Amino acid sequence: MTFxxxxxxxxxxxxxxxxxxxxxxxxxxxxxxxxxxxxxxxVAGFLQDRLGPNRFGWFGLLQPVADxxxxxxxxxxxxxxxxxxxxxxxPGLAMLAALMTSAVIPWGDTLTIGDRAVSLQIADINIGMLxxxxxxxxxxYGVMIGGWSSNNKFSLLAAxxxxxxxxxxxxxxxxxxxxxxFVTGSLSLKDIVVSQQTIGWNFFLQPLGFLLFMICAFAExxxxxxxxxEAENELNFGYHQEYSSMKLGFYLFAEYINMxxxxxxxxxxxxxxxxxxxxxxxTKWGLDxxxxxxxxxGALMIKTVFFVFFFMWVRWTIPRFRYDQLMNLxxxxxxxxxxxxxxxxxxxVLYLQNGWPK
Amino acid sequence: MQPLTNRSKQVDxxxxxxxxxxxxxxxxxxxxxxxxxxxxxxxxxxxPEQTRPFSQVFRGLHVLNRDEExxxxxxxxxxxxxxxxxxxxxxxxxERQDGEENLYREEKYAAKYEINMLRCxxxxxxxxACPKDAIYLSETFAPANFxxxxxxxxxxxxxxxxxxxxxxAYEKAAGGRVRKPVNE
Numbered sequence: 001m002t003f004x005x006x007x008x009x010x011x012x013x014x015x016x017x018x019x020x021x022x023x024x025x026x027x028x029x030x031x032x033x034x035x036x037x038x039x040x041x042x043v044a045g046f047l048q049d050r051l052g053p054n055r056f057g058w059f060g061l062l063q064p065v066a067d068x069x070x071x072x073x074x075x076x077x078x079x080x081x082x083x084x085x086x087x088x089x090x091p092g093l094a095m096l097a098a099l100m101t102s103a104v105i106p107w108g109d110t111l112t113i114g115d116r117a118v119s120l121q122i123a124d125i126n127i128g129m130l131x132x133x134x135x136x137x138x139x140x141y142g143v144m145i146g147g148w149s150s151n152n153k154f155s156l157l158a159a160x161x162x163x164x165x166x167x168x169x170x171x172x173x174x175x176x177x178x179x180x181x182f183v184t185g186s187l188s189l190k191d192i193v194v195s196q197q198t199i200g201w202n203f204f205l206q207p208l209g210f211l212l213f214m215i216c217a218f219a220e221x222x223x224x225x226x227x228x229x230e231a232e233n234e235l236n237f238g239y240h241q242e243y244s245s246m247k248l249g250f251y252l253f254a255e256y257i258n259m260x261x262x263x264x265x266x267x268x269x270x271x272x273x274x275x276x277x278x279x280x281x282x283t284k285w286g287l288d289x290x291x292x293x294x295x296x297x298g299a300l301m302i303k304t305v306f307f308v309f310f311f312m313w314v315r316w317t318i319p320r321f322r323y324d325q326l327m328n329l330x331x332x333x334x335x336x337x338x339x340x341x342x343x344x345x346x347x348x349v350l351y352l353q354n355g356w357p358k
Numbered sequence: 359m360q361p362l363t364n365r366s367k368q369v370d371x372x373x374x375x376x377x378x379x380x381x382x383x384x385x386x387x388x389x390x391x392x393x394x395x396x397x398x399x400x401x402x403x404x405x406p407e408q409t410r411p412f413s414q415v416f417r418g419l420h421v422l423n424r425d426e427e428x429x430x431x432x433x434x435x436x437x438x439x440x441x442x443x444x445x446x447x448x449x450x451x452x453e454r455q456d457g458e459e460n461l462y463r464e465e466k467y468a469a470k471y472e473i474n475m476l477r478c479x480x481x482x483x484x485x486x487a488c489p490k491d492a493i494y495l496s497e498t499f500a501p502a503n504f505x506x507x508x509x510x511x512x513x514x515x516x517x518x519x520x521x522x523x524x525x526x527a528y529e530k531a532a533g534g535r536v537r538k539p540v541n542e
Contacts, residue, residue: 050402
């Protein structure tokens with residue numbers, strides 16, 4: 001690929017293609033997050049024998065628009081004693097970290113437009129998984145900076161909680177991913193999906209790894225049962241207590257984007273990504289490759305929607321953990337389990353490659 | 359001590375077993391319960407469109423009744439005001455003039471009749487006290503208002519629609535509680 005900003009051989013078509021792709025992916029993430037807020041209230045309502053929002057628009061479908069207008073119309077307050085630069089930076093960082101992950105996710109196979117093959121992935125980098133982890137780790141800064149710069153005891157406490165929780169659970173998450181990398185042999189998300197198309201979904205090879213990853217994903221997204229940074233009853237509202245108007249909206253929105261991205265990553269890593277059915281070779285269906293690509297994208301979205309629903313389902317079922325329970329679970333249960341999972345996987349992979357040691 | 363219900367259970371403080379420590383079985387059980395609620399009937403009443411039927415003995419806002427010819431029944435005797443424990447009712451009497459026989463049933467009528475709905479306790483004693491079947495508590499309640507003056511209902515607001523000219527509105531306002539005029 002001849003691509004360099006300084007060189008004369010700049011492939012403008014590629015730049016345009018990637019730019020459009022970024023635009024589409026970001027708008028899909030934002031739109032999805034927007035309707036997640038609606039879905040959350042609807043699911044919460046239905047799980048609790050209520051109806052949820054149903055007044056504005058057909059079945060209340062315009063409710064997120066109303067919420068956005070409300071947030072925009074609110075007064076934007078910056079506390080006197082707050083560190084103003086960081087106070088503004090916090091929500092921006094949270095949003096940035098939430099959106100950046102989507103760059104390495106393979107949203108589908110390639111589309112053929114004219115004689116041009118367009119890959120539905122913004123950047124296929126060979127360290128995709130590491131990139132995801134790096135960006136997810138950046139998300140802690142949003143929490144930490146927001147909580148600290150508000151100059152409020154409760155926000156600071158919540159931020160410290162959030163940071164320590166995220167760091168603890170990132171360990172177990174990383175360990176469960178290492179086992180997955182043993183199986184697939186690649187850190188590139190595209191390669192992981194391609195390998196699942198042939199050998200079947202990773203979930204069947206790594207059920208324990210998936211479970212660990214999922215629990216850690218809940219903790220990483222600050223979702224119930226691990227929503228301690230936001231614990232309303234003990235910390236008022238957590239790290240975004242001093243925030244108002246659209247800054248608060250950014251924090252809340254970032255949470256939903258995180259949820260969406262984690263769902264996509266879970267589907268990509270363990271449920272075949274854009275693979276439609278496990279153990280089935282879709283190319284034998286005799287469909288047009290473009291149609292198949294779009295179907296694959298649809299399959300990924302269906303998996304994602306299921307996981308997002310699962311997130312909400314868990315939220316309205318399980319009460320919040322206590323802080324010591326959270327730490328015990330993370331350090332004393334999940335990390336040992338992830339280590340065991342890693343060891344067993346490593347042993348099996350070695351055995352399959354080299355046979356029994358003589 | 360004898361338990362109040364048969365649902366009370368002794369708290370079990372024995373250490374958790376391995377399967378309990380895993381949390382997952384009980385989490386799955388809990389999630390099955392919440393999932394089953396997705397398909398349950400919702401008891402919500404969509405208020406402005408749907409209303410819950412009131413009981414037959416519901417005591418709501420007052421109406422001043424009319425007779426079968428649409429004449430006001432109230433004679434401003436003041437018994438309701440005397441009976442009222444909250445002292446919410448005020449009235450002024452006036453004498454019926456010639457030519458007003460189609461408006462007022464008897465020679466004396468209430469020129470002014472006010473009920474303060476903020477004072478009223480909706481006990482229905484005025485209804486019981488009335489010898490003329492003139493005041494009834496209906497099946498509606500006082501709507502919200504921004505100022506206190508809005509809760510003082512005057513005669514025009516209390517009077518039931520005319521059964522001769524506005525039959526449907528009369529029936530709606532009368533509901534199942536107001537005694538309909540019978541040919542006496």
